[in-house]
Amino acid sequence: MNQASKGRRVSRSPHIDTDEIIKSARRRARAADSRKRALLADRATPATDGGLALQPALAPEPSVVERPARPEPVAPKRRPARQPRKVAPPEPVVTARAPFVFAIIGLIAAGIVGLLVLNTAINENAFTLQDLRQNQAVLDASEQKLTDELADLSAPGNLAAAAERLGLVDAEDITYLRLPDGKELAMPMPGGN
Template sequence: MTDNGPRANADEIIRAARRRARAEASRSRQQQAALEDPSTVGDLTDGGLALDPAYEVETAPEAPAAPRTAPRTSPRPRRAAEPSRRALTAPDIAAVPRPAFVTGVISLVAVAIVGLLLLNASINNDSYRLDELKDQQASMTETEQALDDELSQLKTPNNLEAAAERLGLVEPEKVTYMDLETGEKFDSPRSGD
């Protein structure tokens, strides 16, 4: 088994990475402050941000540093006097007061219930009207049947003969017929029933 060289202790590697992350975070804070206040630009170039590797500060564990990305290039150069741009925070989600929301929901439910009641009343009214029309149709059907029965009774030969006698009509002794093709008329005696 060959030794590939001295191995670094895992704790030392972790400490060195934490020091680099703290130094990077400190640099970014200093750069942000320099962008907001141009009078602190000298601190960035003096090397005041450098940390002594032997000096270690005990702090709470920090979240891992964000991966380093290339600096953004803007389409126009930044002027020193230009005010810094700050991100706006989103408004709070619970911007609507709770009593107003509850009142709105209750009023919406009340309107829905009143609407359902009105719809139900309208449907019931139509149902009553439909029942009345069905009753009216049944009575008219009965009247029609009674009139048909009366008409068929009046059409019988005995009733026709009695009605003719009341009107003063008499039976003819002979019946005259006409041939439609020739137009000739001829008489024939009436046959007795």
Template sequence: MNVTTLPASRQSRAQQGAPRSGGRTTARAAEEIEQQRRDYPINGATALQPEHETTNPDAEPQRHAPETKQTSARLRVAPPVPVSAPRAPFVALVLVLVLTGVVGILVLNTRIAENAFKLDALKSKQSTLDRDEERVRSDLANKESPVTLASRAKQLGLVPSRTPMLLVLPDGTRLEMPGPSK
């Protein structure tokens, strides 16, 4: 690579930052940024200033009232309020809730077991009552049978009737009744 020195006229132009590709040079970009900084000064409170205030010292202040000096409120970010919740009441509340839940579950399980024993006792009583009912029905059916009724009638001194007797009522209906035996 050959390094050559440029003539004086070209050196001054190179120092000025003449663009090689037609874009803006670093020197011109730095000048524009510096100009913007002078025209629009930036500090942390600029965004929080009211709109009627200007940061340009050359600009005339707006007058709303004669000789009124406007002061802007200084706004700043405050640190968050420290939160210090007492831990003992929270822990006590959690323990009370857990213990209440455990005791509630124990009471519920005890009641379920107690009811299971009651249910078992009622089922055994029901089966005993069902057997008794079946025995009573069978005894009643046995006592209502014609053979049993005839033997009981003979024990009481009753005799079977051979001829039926007809009874005619005043409205004309006929009733058939057993008559006396001969």
């Protein structure tokens, strides 16, 4: 024995045969059926069904040699079909028709008015959009004209002519100031020594 089973009592159950269980259940059912038939059958004719009978079988009288009559199988009583419960129908609901009709007409009228208001707002926005597009076209043309003028004025020939009119001359020596100490730096001219 191992350590785990030392403290416990080990019980061994005999092997259970399912066929035997089914057979014994059938025997019990037949016995119950036999008892039932005996109770329902004629009391003068005892029910004999092997060792399961309620009364011992009576020997036939010597003058009459008959076999004991087997009781007729009793058909199980059928339950009557359930009838659905009859429930009284609910009382009809009486409502006035005029308020309902007026409410429906009011809903339809409100829907039509709402559609007209929505359509008017959409058309008004369409006119506003058309005006804004025309203004955009005018502003685009003005921008293009000003861009062309700026390009003409910033051309090198036009800049030189404007500088001469203002009395400006070309610089011969270029000097730069260094900001931290204020020292001047002379830059050599291209082609000069």
